[in-house]
């Protein structure tokens with residue numbers, strides 16, 4: 001498999017993988033990646049959730065607490081989706097490591113991909129997503145699409 005320098009949240013290059021069945025193409029990210037070696041992935045699609053799907057949030061703590069089993073990921077109907085998301089994120093992480101990616105460009109505010117802010121316990125809160133947390137632990141540099149110009153959006 002060809003190595004890449006970057007991985008990117010698939011929604012940022014326009015893949016329709018978000019909870020609402022849409023993509024979130026970011027022109028600055030697409031422009032930056034042009035001509036570069038990158039691989040797009042979506043941990044929530046790798047969890048087998050499909051799109052559209054019920055949105056999820058962190059409950060009871062941040063990503064590190066979820067990783068320790070002390071906080072949970074739940075959907076908007078209160079169903080616990082922690083184990084399932086961890087499976088998807090594990091697949092995404094393995095892919096990033098096997099491709100030897102050194103940097104990730106990720107979608108801000110997502111419970112999986114958020115870099116500085118996430119939805120937690122019903123509020124937009126400082127914190128990182130679960131995928132972001134594990135990427136950082138593996139030494140992969142992360143930044144959000146907002147490094148390439150801010151666009152207003154209400155949800156991940």
Ligand code: SF4
Pocket residue numbers: 009010011012017018019041042043044045107110112113156
């Ligand atoms: S933010 Fe991450 S998990 Fe959410 S749709 Fe985009 S790639 Fe998938």
